[in-house]
Amino acid sequence: MFPKIVQVVATEKYTVYVYFEDGKIVCYDVKPLLEKEAFGVLREIAFFMNACTIMNDTLAWDVSGNRDNTKCIDIDPDTLYELEAVKEQIV
Numbered sequence: 001m002f003p004k005i006v007q008v009v010a011t012e013k014y015t016v017y018v019y020f021e022d023g024k025i026v027c028y029d030v031k032p033l034l035e036k037e038a039f040g041v042l043r044e045i046a047f048f049m050n051a052c053t054i055m056n057d058t059l060a061w062d063v064s065g066n067r068d069n070t071k072c073i074d075i076d077p078d079t080l081y082e083l084e085a086v087k088e089q090i091v
Contacts, residue, residue, distance in 0.1 A: 003021045
C-alpha cells in the first residue's frame, strides 16, 4: 500500500510536485503525455494549472469542473510513488 497523496502543485513548466503523507515529494513531468490525444486538454497551461487536483486518491485534472471522478484525467499513484524523491523547488 502506498502512502496517500496530500497535496499537488502544478508549475508553468508542465510539471507537478506531488506530496505524499510520508513526507516524500516527487516531481512528475507531464510534457511527454501532451502529444497523446487523451491528454490534449492539458496543453492549455491555464487548464493544466487550475484543474490540477487530487481525485481518486491521486494526481488528477478535473475535466468536467464539478469533481466528477468519472470525468478526470488521473495518473496511477504507484507510478508517482516510484519516481525519485526530490527536494521542493517551488519558490
